[in-house]
Amino acid sequence: MTSLLVTHARLITVPAGTEDPGYLEHGWMLVVDGRIADLGEGDPSAAVLAAASGFETLDVAGAFVAPGFISAHSHLFTSASRGLGVTETLYGWCDSMLGLIRHATPDDLYWTTLHGSLDFLGAGVTAAYDFTDPRIPWEPMIEGQRQAVGTLRPIEYQTRQIDAKADAGLRFVNSTPMDDAIGSDDEVLARLAAVLDHTATLDRDLALGAAVTGSVQWSIRPNAAELEVEAMRRFGLINQAHFLETREATELQRSKWALYRNAGALGPGMIFGHFIQTTPEIIREAAESGSGMSWQPGSNGRLASGFAEVPEMLALGMTVGMGLDDQACTDVADPWQNMRTGMFGLRAKTGDPLSMMPETVLRLHTLGSAKLLGVDDRIGSLEVGKFADFVVVDPTAPDIGPLWHPVRNYVLSCGLRNLKRVYVGGELVNESGVSTNPLAGEASAKVRESLEPLAARYGHPA
Structure with a gap:
């Protein structure tokens, strides 16, 4: 399973037990075997860097990192x-x-x-x-x-x-x-x-x-x-x-x-x-x-x-x-x-x-x-022990201007156009709208090959 270190992130963790969105302006997250092992504010400590030795490093350069x-x-x-x-x-x-x-x-x-x-x-x-x-x-x-x-x-x-x-x-x-x-x-x-x-x-x-x-x-x-x-x-x-x-x-x-x-x-x-x-x-x-x-x-x-x-x-x-x-x-x-x-x-x-x-x-x-x-013990927020399912959203591409209220800007001003990467269990599954799944191209072809003949045979739906 995938292990990586995410750095220079605007983390939105959405933690349990509070209404606070858990925003960290400058944060990092350590993923070990597909789960969140640690996260924090600032730069990773020497101990974290040592724990991540040999891991992939994902520097998101100030992009939002939030739960999938x-x-x-x-x-x-x-x-x-x-x-x-x-x-x-x-x-x-x-x-x-x-x-x-x-x-x-x-x-x-x-x-x-x-x-x-x-x-x-x-x-x-x-x-x-x-x-x-x-x-x-x-x-x-x-x-x-x-x-x-x-x-x-x-x-x-x-x-x-x-x-x-x-x-x-x-x-x-x-x-x-x-x-x-x-x-x-x-x-x-x-x-x-x-x-x-x-x-x-x-x-x-x-x-x-x-x-x-x-x-x-x-x-x-x-x-x-x-x-x-x-x-x-x-x-x-x-x-x-x-x-x-x-x-x-x-x-x-x-x-x-x-x-x-x-x-x-x-x-x-x-x-x-x-x-x-x-x-x-x-x-x-x-x-x-x-x-x-x-x-x-x-x-x-x-x-x-x-x-x-x-x-x-x-x-x-x-x-x-x-x-x-x-x-x-x-x-x-x-x-x-x-x-x-x-x-x-x-x-x-x-x-x-x-x-x-x-x-x-x-x-x-x-x-x-x-x-x-009933699955909030495993997914739904960026917390230690949960699956590392997250999105990388860049508010500068296209640029949305100053982040006066970052979490509110994330909801109100960002969207699919800002979504750059999607991870499931720390593994990249989509980058800039392109799936990493080897079946993606075949799926797109098959839905046309199957449904268009059905429409021709039974009548085009309204």
């Missing part, structure tokens, strides 16, 4: 489906995007997921909670429910998506759909177990954990919530459910909140994705139970879904992380854009600049997401 971003809610298989459904809200957009993907093969999904994973890494996202596309193909939704049930696709449809994330070198928590519209309870759980068995064979430094994809919002199964709770308990999984996302059928959506409550699902390990069309009572109950929330402001704006009551959730002590969601519904996997969209949207909504500050939104997209996913 974590997307707490992602659908990486959609990377080759950008620009679709622009006139639609959630379900119409799904019809456009997933209407094409439903004809794809397991190998097609391997390449689209690899493409999306490498795209995340190129944008400084070093870890993601990723929803694999279900084995049951997409069908149109009416009144919040699937209107037809197709044929169950082979298990390879999901395992190939998981393999792609590992082959990309992206850290991930894999989320498996229950596909509960087909089979008995035992059959549904057995299918889930088979996917978990496959995930367990992968590098545990990359495959950080496993989860179940909550489906109560659109499931036709009366005991969907109870089945998810059984899966969580039996296999030790967290659960993230798309819930109260869209403006469509709002009262029907809210009525399903009781299903999770009555099934005993609420509590640590239960995450609600989007969580926009809530009520004060639902927010309070979720917060008091210890449930968390993943916030996707970019996709929520793209799909006209609305803005979540994030300040209220944080004030109640709710754990909140941030996700980039689909490349297909944010179009560019840009965590700086995502942070600013969330921050600016909330300020516009509340009329209060203090409703979301740059330091807070940065924490949500790094350590907050790691905490939400």
Whole structure:
């Protein structure tokens, strides 16, 4: 594993246990075997230099060095489906995007997921909670429910998506759909177990954990919530459910909140994705139970879904992380854009600049997401013992001017144009937008070779 010494860095560490962003104007960081062994302010001491003897030295010449971003809610298989459904809200957009993907093969999904994973890494996202596309193909939704049930696709449809994330070198928590519209309870759980068995064979430094994809919002199964709770308990999984996302059928959506409550699902390990069309009572109950929330402001704006009551959730002590969601519904996997969209949207909504500050939104997209996913012992901040997952961001190329408030300038004034290097475990994975992965070129070619013929055969999506 990689060992190196990083010098002359503007370190943003985002440490645990404080709201302080942990900024060091002139800092260094020692990486040993892919983990952070030490860091500090000023120049490395003689003892540090001796410990780093023979290591690569990375002199960043005053650039920011900050934790890699974590997307707490992602659908990486959609990377080759950008620009679709622009006139639609959630379900119409799904019809456009997933209407094409439903004809794809397991190998097609391997390449689209690899493409999306490498795209995340190129944008400084070093870890993601990723929803694999279900084995049951997409069908149109009416009144919040699937209107037809197709044929169950082979298990390879999901395992190939998981393999792609590992082959990309992206850290991930894999989320498996229950596909509960087909089979008995035992059959549904057995299918889930088979996917978990496959995930367990992968590098545990990359495959950080496993989860179940909550489906109560659109499931036709009366005991969907109870089945998810059984899966969580039996296999030790967290659960993230798309819930109260869209403006469509709002009262029907809210009525399903009781299903999770009555099934005993609420509590640590239960995450609600989007969580926009809530009520004060639902927010309070979720917060008091210890449930968390993943916030996707970019996709929520793209799909006209609305803005979540994030300040209220944080004030109640709710754990909140941030996700980039689909490349297909944010179009560019840009965590700086995502942070600013969330921050600016909330300020516009509340009329209060203090409703979301740059330091807070940065924490949500790094350590907050790691905490939400239960992996903050390994990733999310630059602290001793954690994986050396970090970005190098140069505020002088292009130049953003004086750094009056460096951390705020990092959030507000920097972006993909300033992102020069991305490291996972101290290993360079992307430099100036160019992936170091030997599969990168093939992934770009394959997504065109696979999806363009599908569009020709089944009709170009809107």
